[in-house]
Amino acid sequence: MSDAIGWRRSFGLREAGVYYALALLMAVLALAAAANGLPPYFSTGNLTNIAYQASLVGIMGVAMTIVLITGAFDLSVASVAALAAAVLIGLSPVIGFPLALVAALATGAGIGLVNGAIVNLIGINAFIVTLGTLTAVRGLVMVLTDGRSLMVEDPTVLAQMLAFERTRVPAFWPLLLLGLAALAVGVGMMLRRRRQGRALRLGLMIGAAVMVIAALAAGPGFALPVTVAYLLVITAVAALVLSRTVVGRRFYATGGNAEAARLSGIDVTAYKIGAFVLSGLAAGFAGALFASRLGAMNPTALQGTELTVIAAAILGGTSLFGGAGSVVKTVVGALILFTLTNGFNILNLGASYQGLVEGTVVIVAAAIYTVGGRRGVAA
Amino acid sequence: MSDAIGWRRSFGLREAGVYYALALLMAVLALAAAANGLPPYFSTGNLTNIAYQASLVGIMGVAMTIVLITGAFDLSVASVAALAAAVLIGLSPVIGFPLALVAALATGAGIGLVNGAIVNLIGINAFIVTLGTLTAVRGLVMVLTDGRSLMVEDPTVLAQMLAFERTRVPAFWPLLLLGLAALAVGVGMMLRRRRQGRALRLGLMIGAAVMVIAALAAGPGFALPVTVAYLLVITAVAALVLSRTVVGRRFYATGGNAEAARLSGIDVTAYKIGAFVLSGLAAGFAGALFASRLGAMNPTALQGTELTVIAAAILGGTSLFGGAGSVVKTVVGALILFTLTNGFNILNLGASYQGLVEGTVVIVAAAIYTVGGRRGVAA
Amino acid sequence: MPLLSARGVAMRYPNGTVALRGVDLDVPAGRVTALVGANGAGKSTLIRILSGAARPTGGSLEWLGQATAFRRPVDARRAGIATIHQHIPLVPTLSVAENILIDRGGIARTQAGDREAVAALLARLDARIDPDARVGDLGIGDRQAVAIAAALAVDAKLVIMDEPTASLAGHERAAVYRVIRQLADEGRAVLFISHFLDEIVRLSDWVAVLRDGGIVLDAETDALTEADIAGAMAGRQFVALARRERAGMGEPRLTVEGLATPALAEPVNLSVARGEIVGLAGLLGSGRSELLHAIFAADRHATGLVGVDGEPVGRSVEERIAAGIALVAEDRVGQGLVPAFDIRRNVALPVGGGWLVDDEAERAAAARAIETLAIKAQGPETAVAELSGGNAQKVTIARWLRPHTRVLLLDEPTAGIDIGARSEILRLIRGLADEGMAIVVASSDFAELLVLADRVLVLRDKRIIASRDAAGLDEDTLILLAGGSAPQGSAS
Amino acid sequence: RVRAGEAAAPVTVAADAPRYGLASAGLSYPFAAAVAKGFADAAAKAGARAIVLDARGSVQKQANDVQDLIVGGVKGIAVMPLDAVVAQAWVARANEAGIPIAAVAAQVGDPRTRAARDVYPGLVGLATQDEVAAGRAAGRLAARLLPKGGVARVALIEGAAGFPEVEQRARGFHRGLDAAGASYRIVAAQPGNWTSEGGEAACQNILVAHPDVDLFFSEADDMVIGCARAVQAAGSTARLIGLGGSKLAIAQIKAGAVDGTVCFKPEALGALAFAALHRPTGKRFLTYPLPAITAGSAAQCVGQW
């Protein structure tokens, strides 16, 4: 019985709804594209594009999920990313790309630390603090850039940036091998006939199958943009840490009931500040990628992206009240958002209608797993 | 002793911090203006200006506070205001200004109802729902306006709009009389020597004194822009309802512990939906005022204002977790934000530095009452 | 040498409340030490200090003879103190197993043998709880069991338990007693708080009584009787409430016909007369709370007829309240109190009355409640978050003490209430019945039910399996009916 | 076959017609919407299909849009770049893919080092108004309106920090004033965030500090409209100049509330950009004259946005 429940839990709308929402959306778009005589929607190129377009939001979303899990909130990510981009572009010609990258990441982490310290040591509400840093850091970008776009002229630096952001990593063999490995683990689990984990096993097998099929469909020449690879690695590491390690459990405990966590010996403050630092670091990394994409940045870069990042996390089912959330689902949430815009572009939907459709789809996607689940997360 | 505590509570930084923050900010600006040889900062004209500039955000902030008190969140206000503006401008030439105004308000309330119903009856997280309506309603504005600015050409309609938004209401006698009445009540309370309410009494007396002095300083010709009068009336009504009526009590209880409220016979769902409707209504009213300013609106009108509105509420000490908040302090929070830009303009601070200063001031203002108070509202 | 000793520990809260004024206490190994005292005497405060959750404003602690200061809870845990706090701090979003193993270190979140370890701990407590269930989905009794298991999971030298059995029924309670004895026999120290004096007398080796922030009695249990302890707690001679036969019930006040809900196994028919007190007995999860919630319409899926004084009542909480039905819910933190409100506003919460808030009337009502229920608080304006557990419980009862109430449904009304106040509350309930109220009370304390009730309904597996006249019923019969085994040496 | 929803181009166009893309800065900006309209109308006239993408003010989204257009295999891409510097990369990518690309309404390439009329290499065309020239036209008009004798007090209402037009228009404005030999002092230069309410607030506040301002130059028409309200309410006699030629501003000029503006024609820009992609003439810098408009000459400017 407990097994059947576990199964229903893991594949029910409440748990897996966001995957279904993405699949549904893609199916609708693929059909619409076919009906309009457009090139096939499920091409490697198009899917890679979506993943590439979602990668910056995805990377920031992973860290945002951790912040949300600890029960806090970070509105400053987009500004921090812009600042990191400015630091990278500004310093690269002076101290070289690698050092400038370190500086950009350190800047991001530093602001995350400031956010975390103010929120947790002074005890001001995270919303207002990060709204303050959103404004202040964007102001700092204005001051540093004097309100103008910056660009790198030095060709060697430019080449390094392109290498950092624009190379493609061969993905055929890794994908195939990973898929086969997952399959093997799944089969192994099946042979060991453990009572628990049937759901996990099935999930693993589905994932494995998807990977193998994707690899075979894409062919041996298949390569991923490196930002997508970064996103995959970051997501995988975060997901493993959160779900498989004690550190992960402590993040959840901190957000689920800070007092309980404190009483059971968890250094709640450290975990909360740590989440902000991770968020700043991720924003710094995203900003560095953004700057490297173009070898340039403008002072209004990424403005407003914080809401997209938070939307991705919440679409992925992360609670605003802490204690629950999954980074993988956040990434899927980001994919939903970018699939939507990609679909608009492909179908050439009238610009006026895009907002209306997007807003509706976001609510419907959230409804899929809320209504499917027993009870929704309160307000 | 209990009295001393009540006194300390009401005038301590934690309770009254936002007033001190505004006073401090104004004092700094007044000094800076004087030091730069500019005309006196504390002129009726300048203070009226600030109030006028803050009025739309203030009106939406009052309703937002109620939404926050019930433990929810409304990101859609700015889009709703834009939609109401479009409705007013679009319909006024057709059905006349008064009916169009009703239609605009009904539109706002209707969207509030939709928000509230989705959040409370389907049970989807308020953040994601109102993020969805933010996008969808802005999309609707685009569809209705086809991406172009709308304007009223009809001179009689234009005149009605100006009358609605631009008249000035004589404020000398009302202010004076109100101040004297408050003084009288205060003295009456003093004579009755009630144990409780010393803090209230003092607050009343201070308020009364401020009003009388302001009236006398401004002189008998003093008149307020009508939007400021709307803001004052709306704030006063909301403050009275929240603090003095059973309905207000129930809003707080709903946010403070929904289950306890439900078990006490409070129709929690109705109150939560009601808060959204009020928020939509206030946004509709703000949008109507906005449209009447120029007799015109463009589709990006008020974009991004939702964060300012929420910032005002949170700066005013309203909790994001429900159960606590004061509309008067929200309005003071809005005044802080607009005093800041007013100060920038008066002192002619470079645009690049404004963000940096603004973000810092916001955090410091929030710090004033958080650090002053015993414990801050948890992150 | 005692394991832990407190010397002159004093505590003054920032709001001025002096909770402890110089407490000396020794907790030696291999002994069960009971800490008792009236609500608000300072027990939980002392526990918070001993476990590093709060820092005293005076005095010192010694651990194994060494002066120590636990600055954070983790220091006390490292030293070997495991604590179950009164308001059961668990993480609602994590599973039962993870809550139990919450402070286990290492790297991997789940390790081989975790499930077995958790299952063994739960079995030791006789708790039938799915280790994979989310704690947020559990009832309060199950949560209490999880908290106890979590404390046992730590290999502690000293286990501190703040009212571990307040929300447990006979069967689970017995398991906890067994565990406590075992711990002591293994040479560990147990510091144990309870308001059940029979429990204290049976279980503990030593009793310390706290009154008004100071120790007033510190003696071996064998030398004491329940009356001695109660007397020391109250500072006066204490008379236990005795059963009283009452004749002549009035006409039916509450009538329930075909009350059905998915939470109950079968429809319920019930009639409670004016002045009658009906007790609901049952084990944890037997459906007592469900029944009360269905009568109150707090369960939205409940169908069936509920009438008061022959008038049918509509199917919403408001209508039930308007008809004079009132429910004191079991989980005072989750379902009872609005933490941001003071006592006055919490008492004035129920629907009814005019449009405007009448401060004076509310203040007077709250002051009356404080008086009647002996709530230990500075005044009507005290925030409920600052109250001790038992006093907070009294506030949830106080809310319904108004002339309008005709039917009172009480779910564990005396959980966490000290013996003195408990008999006050029982007396109060009886008084309300005498005035004509119909009362249904669910309690895990069967002795209390027998003293109070005129009739007892026994629930098991979500259905009413027996209805007995309380007169002539004894506790053992009730326990057998409820489906549990009798607690060891079930006394009184 | 079912045809795609052609909201952007209501004119019937064959489904296999050549497709041209416009990566707009944001269709909720009336100016950009008018550019898009000009582009789509021109495409429809030429029997082509216009694909208009809406970046909604986000550079990142615009990058994605350009990429989607390249992958989608359009015949030509017009981009209304949100960022001149960042757009360089898009030009490179379109060139790599062999798709002609033109810029509309804003320059590509660092505006600090590149002259306004110097078209970025790789673009088949740049259809824009010269922002500096527009500022200059406003400056010359301002010089006519300033009181003679003494040093006139001028206040500048800028857009929002971070937009290159802010500096370009201001630079042109100064040049225009200087060229006309005006004697003036800038008493304040404050952002109005491109909106009417922002312009109103900035002017209200500046009037408190400097009640004797002689002229307000708002870098966009939306702001000058708000500013006009502030000036009127404060009883100031300051003259008001905007920039852009929006419908609303022209109406206000006719009504006498605003003194003048510089006429932009966004629809013409869209058409020019389409022409550059569709039928390149070899001339790469495409523009139209920028007349300054006053009440007398308001009829010359048909507000297109």
Ligand SMILES: Nc1ncnc2c1ncn2[C@@H]1O[C@H](COP(=O)(O)OP(=O)(O)OP(=O)(O)O)[C@@H](O)[C@H]1O
């Ligand atoms: N956080 C707090 N702030 C202020 N006063 C407090 C706080 N917590 C407890 N008190 C006060 O300290 C006194 C002792 O409370 P404590 O919780 O220790 O009592 P207790 O003996 O555990 O009572 P109970 O049996 O009801 O649980 C009470 O008067 C209570 O109101």
Ligand SMILES: Nc1ncnc2c1ncn2[C@@H]1O[C@H](COP(=O)(O)OP(=O)(O)OP(=O)(O)O)[C@@H](O)[C@H]1O
């Ligand atoms: N919201 C809920 N979700 C899941 N399970 C629940 C929920 N509420 C209660 N339960 C479970 O249902 C069972 C019945 O609990 P409940 O407390 O209502 O019964 P009871 O007979 O009143 O027992 P007691 O009052 O002694 O705890 C318990 O096992 C509890 O864990």
Ligand SMILES: [Mg+2]
């Ligand atoms: Mg206690």
Ligand SMILES: [Mg+2]
């Ligand atoms: Mg129960």
